[in-house]
Amino acid sequence: MKVVITGGTGMLGRRLALRILARPELEGPDGTAQNVEKVVLFDAFDPVETPPEDPRVEIVTGDICDRATVDELIDGATDSVFHFAAVVSGGAEADFDLGYAVNLDGGRNVLEAARRTGRCPKIVFTSSLAVYGGERSVDDSTALTPQTSYGTQKAIGELLVNDYTRKGFVDGRTLRLPTIVIRPGKPNAAASGFASSILREPLQGDEVGNPVTPESRMLILSPKRAVQAFIDIHNADGAALGMNRALMMNGISPMVSEMLDGLRRYAGDAVADRVRSEPDALIQEIVDGWAWFSDGARARALGMEPDASLQEIIETFVNEELDGSFVS
C-alpha cells in the first residue's frame, strides 16, 4: 500500500512513519495488515529530525495550501492519508489568515485530492481537545464549542471529514488528541507547548519558565501512545464508527503541580528546581478554556489506551529520546 503523511517530517508524522515502516500493521479494505510499498512524507519545512532511512520513503516539500501540489501528492495509487499538517494553536491565534489557509483550506485540499482519486482512500484526520471549550470534562458527544481559531479550524475539519465520508468520497476518521507530552525537540508555537517544556528542558539540563498556575490541569498523552492510537483508528471498522467519524482519545489528567512533583520524584530536586514560575496571562487563558478530563468511551471500546501514569510518560521520553539518561 501507499501511505501519504502530511506534516510527515514533524514530530508525530515521523514517528508514525518509523512505526509503519517497521512492520505491516495498517490494514487494507479486507481487514488484513498490508505491506507498505511507499510512504510519502509531505511537509512545508525541511526535516528537523533525521527522516527515516528507508528506500520506501519519499520526502516531498511543498505548501498544503496549494491545491495542485496536494492533487499531485495524493494520487490514484494512494491508499491511506494521515493528515497532520497544521499551524499549531498559538500560531493560528497569532496569524488568523495563515491558520485558516493551512488548517481549513489545506484540509479541504487533502479531502478534494482524495475524492478525485475515485477510490475512497482512508483519511485519518488529526483533531484536538481544542475543539471543546468551556467544559472541564468531555466525552464523544460533548458539543464542540471551540474558543480559539485553531479549535474552530479543527472542528470544521471534523465536519468536513464526516460529510466527505458520508458521500462516499473518502473513508475518514478523526482522532481528537489530548496535549502530546513529552514532545521532543525545541518548543513550538503551540499554546500547550509548555506542558512538554517544563518536563523536557529540566531533564536536558536547561532552565524553563512555567507559564501557568500549579492548579492548572492538562489532559496529556505520550507520542508513543498517540502513534498507536493513529494505527488503531486507521484500522477500526468504518461501519462501527458510524456517521460521526470523530473519536476523543483518552489521556491522563495531572495538575501542573503533580507533573512537577512527578519530575522531582523521578529525576530529583536539582532537575525539578530548573522550573521557575513565569506567568503568561494569554497562555493561562487558553489553557483554562481546555477540557482536562476525557471520557472517550468509543476510543476505549476500540482498545485505544492512554498512558498508565505520568511516570510512564517521563520514562518513555527518557528511554526513547534521551537514550535512557537525563542531566541530573
Place this chain on the structure above:
Amino acid sequence: MKVVITGGTGMLGRRLALRILARPELEGPDGTAQNVEKVVLFDAFDPVETPPEDPRVEIVTGDICDRATVDELIDGATDSVFHFAAVVSGGAEADFDLGYAVNLDGGRNVLEAARRTGRCPKIVFTSSLAVYGGERSVDDSTALTPQTSYGTQKAIGELLVNDYTRKGFVDGRTLRLPTIVIRPGKPNAAASGFASSILREPLQGDEVGNPVTPESRMLILSPKRAVQAFIDIHNADGAALGMNRALMMNGISPMVSEMLDGLRRYAGDAVADRVRSEPDALIQEIVDGWAWFSDGARARALGMEPDASLQEIIETFVNEELDGSFVS
C-alpha cells in the same frame, strides 16, 4: 444605518426588508432603534416577488462566491448584514460543489468583507435545524452532528461566525431556524419544501403530493415569526449571548397528519382532499434525520416566540399571502 441583506429578494429577505423599511426597529450600538437610510438587497437571481418600492432600497444582482463582489457589497458604511443567501438542503445534496461554494465560501466572503470594514458590523447568520442530526429533540447545547451537506455547511458557518466574533472582526449572531411554513410562492429545492406545499397548494386550488408518512414530524415556524426573530436576535445584547452566538429558535412540532387535519378543519374537505400520498424515500430519509422538537431556552429568554398553533400559521398565510381567502 445601512443594512445589507444577502438573498435579499428571496422569501425571508424580502419580508425582512419590508419590515425594516416600515419603521425603525433595528438597534445601533447604543441600543436605540436607528433610522434606516439604505437597504441593499443582494441576490443571485432576479426578484421573483415584487421588491419593496422604496427609495432607500438598492437591488444588486451578483454571485456571493465572488469575493470582489462581496467586498464591494459590504462596504465601510455597512452597519448590519443579514446573510440569507444559500443553496437549500436538497440543492446542496444534489450538487456537492455548488453547496460548498455558496454556503461555505460565500459565507466566508461575507465575514471577510465585514472584517475588512474595520468597524465590526453586525452579521446575522441564518442557520438551520439541519445542523443537528439523529436527535429527535434538541436544545442550545446539543452537539451538532449534521447528516447532510447543507447541515454541515451551516454548522461550519456557525463556527466561523463565533470565531470572527471572538476576534472582534464582526458582531455575529446565528439563528437556527425551524422549517419555515407556509412558504409562499413555488416549491423550491429544499427537502423540507413539502411541509409548505401540502398546505399552500390546496389552499390555492392545486393538488399536491405528500412525500412523507403521516407520522413524520416537523418543527415549523411561520415567515412572520421568523422575521420577528431575526430582528430580535439582531437587537440582542451581544455580551449576554456569550461566545456561542448561535441560538436555536423554537417552533411547533405537528405530525404531518396533524398538519393535514388542521388544514381540513380550517378549509374543509375539498381543500384537504387535494393532498395525495406520494412517498419519496430520499425526502423521507432526510426528514427522518431532522429534529422535530426544540427546547431553545436562550431564544425564549430573549422573548423570541414561535407561532401559537397550526391554526395561526394557516391564518397568517391566508391573510398575508392570499388576501384573506382561499380556493374552497
